[in-house]
Amino acid sequence: MIVHDRWRRAAKTTGAAAVGLILLIWSLAPIYNMLMIALDPDEGEIEFDGNIFPPDPSLGGFQDALSQEARYLEEFWLQFGNSVLIGLAAAALTVLVASLAAFALSRLRRGRGTLLGNLGLLSYAVPASCLVIPLFGITHGYGLGDSRWAVIAAQVAFAAPFAVVILLQYARLIPLELDEAARLDGASAAQLYRHLYLPLMLPALAVVAGYALVIAWNDYVYQFVLLVSQRHTTVSMMQGQLFADTDAPWNAMMAAAIIYVLPPIAFFLVIARYVASNLARSGAAERTRIL
Amino acid sequence: MIREMSGGEQITGLPPLAIGPRWRGGRSAPLRRGERAWAVAFIAPYAAVFLAFAGYPLAVSLWIGSDPGLYRELFADRYYWLAAANTVLFAGIGVNLQMGLALLLSGFFLQRRWWIKPLLVVFVVPWFLATVQAFLSFHWMLIGEYGLIDGVLQQVFGIEGPNWFNYYWLALGGNIVAFAWKWLPLWTLILMAGRLAIPGEVYEAAAIDGAGGVRRFFHVTAPLVANLYLVCTLLATIWAVGDFATAYFVSNGTPQHMTEVIATLSFRYAFDDARPAFGIAAAISALPVLIPVALLLMRRLRKGGVQL
Numbered sequence A: 001m002i003v004h005d006r007w008r009r010a011a012k013t014t015g016a017a018a019v020g021l022i023l024l025i026w027s028l029a030p031i032y033n034m035l036m037i038a039l040d041p042d043e044g045e046i047e048f049d050g051n052i053f054p055p056d057p058s059l060g061g062f063q064d065a066l067s068q069e070a071r072y073l074e075e076f077w078l079q080f081g082n083s084v085l086i087g088l089a090a091a092a093l094t095v096l097v098a099s100l101a102a103f104a105l106s107r108l109r110r111g112r113g114t115l116l117g118n119l120g121l122l123s124y125a126v127p128a129s130c131l132v133i134p135l136f137g138i139t140h141g142y143g144l145g146d147s148r149w150a151v152i153a154a155q156v157a158f159a160a161p162f163a164v165v166i167l168l169q170y171a172r173l174i175p176l177e178l179d180e181a182a183r184l185d186g187a188s189a190a191q192l193y194r195h196l197y198l199p200l201m202l203p204a205l206a207v208v209a210g211y212a213l214v215i216a217w218n219d220y221v222y223q224f225v226l227l228v229s230q231r232h233t234t235v236s237m238m239q240g241q242l243f244a245d246t247d248a249p250w251n252a253m254m255a256a257a258i259i260y261v262l263p264p265i266a267f268f269l270v271i272a273r274y275v276a277s278n279l280a281r282s283g284a285a286e287r288t289r290i291l
Numbered sequence B: 001m002i003r004e005m006s007g008g009e010q011i012t013g014l015p016p017l018a019i020g021p022r023w024r025g026g027r028s029a030p031l032r033r034g035e036r037a038w039a040v041a042f043i044a045p046y047a048a049v050f051l052a053f054a055g056y057p058l059a060v061s062l063w064i065g066s067d068p069g070l071y072r073e074l075f076a077d078r079y080y081w082l083a084a085a086n087t088v089l090f091a092g093i094g095v096n097l098q099m100g101l102a103l104l105l106s107g108f109f110l111q112r113r114w115w116i117k118p119l120l121v122v123f124v125v126p127w128f129l130a131t132v133q134a135f136l137s138f139h140w141m142l143i144g145e146y147g148l149i150d151g152v153l154q155q156v157f158g159i160e161g162p163n164w165f166n167y168y169w170l171a172l173g174g175n176i177v178a179f180a181w182k183w184l185p186l187w188t189l190i191l192m193a194g195r196l197a198i199p200g201e202v203y204e205a206a207a208i209d210g211a212g213g214v215r216r217f218f219h220v221t222a223p224l225v226a227n228l229y230l231v232c233t234l235l236a237t238i239w240a241v242g243d244f245a246t247a248y249f250v251s252n253g254t255p256q257h258m259t260e261v262i263a264t265l266s267f268r269y270a271f272d273d274a275r276p277a278f279g280i281a282a283a284i285s286a287l288p289v290l291i292p293v294a295l296l297l298m299r300r301l302r303k304g305g306v307q308l
Helices: A002-038 A060-066 A076-108 A113-125 A128-141 A148-171 A176-184 A189-200 A202-218 A221-226 A235-242 A250-281 B035-064 B068-075 B078-108 B116-128 B131-141 B148-157 B168-196 B200-208 B213-242 B245-251 B262-272 B276-284 B287-304
Strands: none
Touching: A002 A060, A002 A250, A002 B078, A002 B116, A002 B131, A002 B148, A002 B168, A060 A250, A076 A148, A076 A189, A076 A202, A076 A235, A076 A250, A076 B035, A113 A148, A113 B035, A113 B213, A113 B287, A128 A148, A128 A221, A128 B035, A128 B262, A128 B276, A148 A202, A148 A221, A148 B035, A176 A189, A189 A202, A189 B035, A202 A250, A221 A235, A235 A250, A235 B131, A250 B116, A250 B131, B035 B276, B068 B078, B068 B276, B078 B168, B078 B213, B078 B245, B078 B262, B116 B168, B131 B148, B131 B168, B131 B245, B168 B213, B168 B245, B200 B213, B213 B262, B213 B287, B245 B262, B262 B276
C-alpha cells in the first residue's frame, strides 16, 4: 500500500514536471526567437534561415540599433522618445481624469457610479475601426491633425472607463467614516480628494497608470492613423509597417523590438511589489493573496 | 483596451477579484451643499475626453454607417463573407481554447511545488510583451524554412516543414495559437483568483464526504467558478471578435487575403482602398453580435456577483 502510494506520487511529480516543461517552452519560444534573430551577426536578407540557435552569436544587432546605424532604424531613439511621451502622458492623464471622476462617483454622488461606469465599459464592445476611422477627420477638426496629443487623448478616452471601474472597486476598501471625520473638520471636496483620497488610493492609482501605459505601449492602430509625419513616428508604427519586410536588417530590428518590450516588464515587476506590499499593509491581503 | 485588466495580485499588481454577495450602495455619504457642483466639476474632464474622443467618433460612425447601400455592396463582396467566417472561427476556437486551457492551468498553478511560482512568472510574460513585437516574432517563427518552427522540425525531427502562410488552415491556426499565447496568462490568473476565493472549508467538507480529485472538481470547483468562467468567456469573445493585431501581424491575411478577419478587412477597406465609409460599415456589421454579448456580460456582472 505504501509502495503503491510512493509510485503514484512519483508519477504525479513527473507528469507535473512534463507539463511545466511544455509551458516553459510555450511561453518562451517567441521570446527565444526574438533573441536568436537579434544575436545573428549578419544583417539583411534573412540570414537566420532555419537556425534553431544562433550559430555565431554577436551583439552587433544591438549595437546597430542603439547607435541607429542599421537601415530603417536611423530615427530609433526619436521614435522611442515619442512612444515614451505618448505612454507616460496617457498614463498620467488617465490617472488624473479617472481619479477625479471615480472620486466624485464613489465619495460625493455615490450610487450613480455603476451606471456611468457601465456605460463607459460598453464602449469596449465597439470595434476599434468604428472609433479610429472617423477619428482621423475629427482630430483634424479639433486642430490636432498629426499631433501626438490626439493619440494621447484617444488613449485616455479608451483607458479611462475601465480605470474608473478599478478605482471604484478599490475605493470600497477605504471606510467612509474617514470622509465624514474630515468633513466634520471642515474639509472641502477638493481637500478630501487631495489629502485623503489620493494618498489612500495610491496602490490603485499605480495599477491604473500601468494599465494605461500598457494600452499606449501596445497600440498600433491609433498611432498609425493619427500620426503622419516622420518626426512623430513611434516604435510600434515603424515596426508594424516593416514587419514583413524581408529586406530590413532583422537582427537590429529584433534587437530594437527587445529594447522596446523591456520597459513594461520592468515597470510591472516594480509596480507588483509596490502594490502587493501596500495591499498587505492595508489588510486587504487576505482577500487578494494569490501566490 | 480593456485587455490589460485585472487578474492576480502579486505579479500583476491588479485589483482584487472577489466572488461573493455584491456590495450594494447602502449608507450614503452626507451630501453637503455645494458638493453637487464639485461632483459635476470632477466628472467633467472624464466626460469631456470620453465624449470628444470616443462618443463623438462612434456617433459619426453610426451616422455614416446608416446608409443601407453600403451593406448591399458589402454583402456582395466575397472577401467580406470569408472574413466573417474567419472571425467566427477565430473567436469560436480561440476563445474556447484559451478558456479551457486556462481552467486546467488555474488548477495546475495552484499546486504546491517549489518551481510553480517561478514558472508562473515566466508564464505571465507573454501578457506583458508589447503586442506588435510579440506577433512580429510569431510571424517570423512561422515564415517557412526561415522560421524557428520549421527549423526545429527539420533539425530535431527531420521533417520538412511547410510555409505556414501558404495554407489557409495553417495560417488561421497560427493566428489562433498566437492569440491564445498572448491572452492565456490573463484568464489563468483570473480563474486562479476565483478558485482561491472558494473557502477551504468547502473542500474540507467534500474531503470528509470522501470526494476524490475529479469529483471535487466537478461538484465543488466547477459550480463555484462557473459564473466567473462565463463572464471571462463573454469578455474574451468581445475582444476576439474585435481583435485586429493577430490577423494583421501574424498571418497578415495571407494567403491572398484569405485569413482576414472583420477587424483587419475593415481597416484595409478604409486605408488601403481609401473607402472609410465601407470600412466603417464592415465594422458595424459585427455590432449585432457584439452588443448582445456585451449586454449579457453586463447582466451577468450585475446578477452573478462577479466583480472584476
